[in-house]
Amino acid sequence: MRELNVELGERSYPIYIGEGLLTDIAEIFARHQIAQKSPLLLVSDEQVASRYMAPLVETLRTAGYTVVPAVVPPGESSKSLAVFEQLITTALEAGLDRHSTVVALGGGVVGDLAGYVAAAYMRGIRFVQIPTTILAHDSSVGGKVAVNHPSAKNIIGAFHQPELVLYDLGTLQSLPPREVSAGLAEVVKHGLIWDEAFVRWIEDNSADLLALRPEALGYALYKGCGVKAEVVSRDEREHSLRAILNLGHTIGHALEAVAEYDELLHGEAISIGMVGAARIGVALGADEEVYTVTKRVLQACGLPVRLPAHLDTDAIMKAMQHDKKFKEGRMVFIVPTAIGRVEIRQDLSAALVRETVDRLK
Numbered sequence: 001m002r003e004l005n006v007e008l009g010e011r012s013y014p015i016y017i018g019e020g021l022l023t024d025i026a027e028i029f030a031r032h033q034i035a036q037k038s039p040l041l042l043v044s045d046e047q048v049a050s051r052y053m054a055p056l057v058e059t060l061r062t063a064g065y066t067v068v069p070a071v072v073p074p075g076e077s078s079k080s081l082a083v084f085e086q087l088i089t090t091a092l093e094a095g096l097d098r099h100s101t102v103v104a105l106g107g108g109v110v111g112d113l114a115g116y117v118a119a120a121y122m123r124g125i126r127f128v129q130i131p132t133t134i135l136a137h138d139s140s141v142g143g144k145v146a147v148n149h150p151s152a153k154n155i156i157g158a159f160h161q162p163e164l165v166l167y168d169l170g171t172l173q174s175l176p177p178r179e180v181s182a183g184l185a186e187v188v189k190h191g192l193i194w195d196e197a198f199v200r201w202i203e204d205n206s207a208d209l210l211a212l213r214p215e216a217l218g219y220a221l222y223k224g225c226g227v228k229a230e231v232v233s234r235d236e237r238e239h240s241l242r243a244i245l246n247l248g249h250t251i252g253h254a255l256e257a258v259a260e261y262d263e264l265l266h267g268e269a270i271s272i273g274m275v276g277a278a279r280i281g282v283a284l285g286a287d288e289e290v291y292t293v294t295k296r297v298l299q300a301c302g303l304p305v306r307l308p309a310h311l312d313t314d315a316i317m318k319a320m321q322h323d324k325k326f327k328e329g330r331m332v333f334i335v336p337t338a339i340g341r342v343e344i345r346q347d348l349s350a351a352l353v354r355e356t357v358d359r360l361k
């Protein structure tokens with residue numbers, strides 16, 4: 001088992017990564033004083049619940065917990081105020097009190113939703129994350145929890161740190177291949193912004209990662225969470241440094257907005273976005289290798305590196321200008337200067353960005 005501590009101001013919490021952790025959950029909960037007397041709300045989505053919920057409920061009940069299971073439909077649409085309200089109703093009816101804990105068993109959707117329930121219920125109760133996707137390594141660090149408004153993603157939310165994060169690598173074995181690659185995109189991102197050796201390691205071990213070999217997967221999640229924890233601990237409330245976590249996201253979010261629903265997963269869109277950012281980096285003077293390595297490592301992880309040709313450049317440019325990362329009329333771009341190094345630029349010309357988008361096709 002690997003263990004990583006996320007330090008945030010005066011608080012810190014551990015991320016445990018390993019095999020079979022769900023079997024030992026009662027022991028881990030006891031170590032972290034997760035209250036047994038108060039009911040515990042266990043939130044999951046249908047796809048995850050059908051595989052992992054029953055044994056977990058059983059283990060916790062055997063250990064003396066009163067578990068209240070709550071299963072939501074899979075997908076982004078569950079990150080809504082309506083589902084949030086249903087969960088609050090369930091919590092109220094089950095008698096959750098201020099010593100209760102909300103446990104999120106699932107990917108980033110369940111984590112963000114359940115985390116927001118924990119943040120809001122009685123002005124905040126304890127929260128535990130059990131991420132079951134690779135992508136959720138990103139959402140398990142930083143304390144951002146949220147639901148969506150029909151016209152804006154993640155706009156209703158809070159900062160609420162978990163008590164602990166428990167990554168059981170066994171639960172990741174059932175991930176569909178496309179979700180595996182999409183999750184790896186954020187892992188690669190954490191390497192590209194911070195740690196050249198990690199980027200090289202990902203490239204060398206991509207086959208093991210795609211095959212979900214526990215040793216490689218555990219290390220990748222440990223390193224990915226570690227970079228995010230480092231960046232976030234230096235800038236908890238998003239003043240400056242934290243912006244580097246948006247590498248690939250300026251173009252990526254625009255692609256998500258313009259592409260048909262489900263054509264591009266988030267990780268796939270930011271993969272293309274990171275290739276674009278690398279191209280911009282080279283145009284601004286970085287070594288050509290920044291582009292070639294970025295592209296190679298993403299491809300090795302089974303990710304797209306080219307823009308679907310039918311996506312319209314004008315529409316993409318327009319979507320970028322609507323992004324919240326647009327400050328005072330200027331696009332904020334995270335631009336690689338070397339492998340493992342980036343800078344925050346607000347002075348890029350629209351012409352350079354447009355040319356880059358065109359060349360991605």
Ligand code: NAD
Pocket residue numbers: 045046047048074075076079106107108109110112132133134135136138139140141142143144145154171172173174175176179
């Ligand atoms: P997700 O939770 O929707 O999971 C993706 C799909 O995989 C779902 O259909 C789910 O049912 C299925 N699934 C999950 N675990 C599985 C498993 N072990 N086996 C089989 N199927 C499984 O999506 P995600 O990609 O994990 O997360 C995306 C969400 O995370 C977005 O809403 C995004 O906004 C959020 N996010 C939040 C932060 C943050 O800082 N809070 C950071 C990044 C992303």
Ligand code: ZN
Pocket residue numbers: 186249266270
């Ligand atoms: Zn992202």
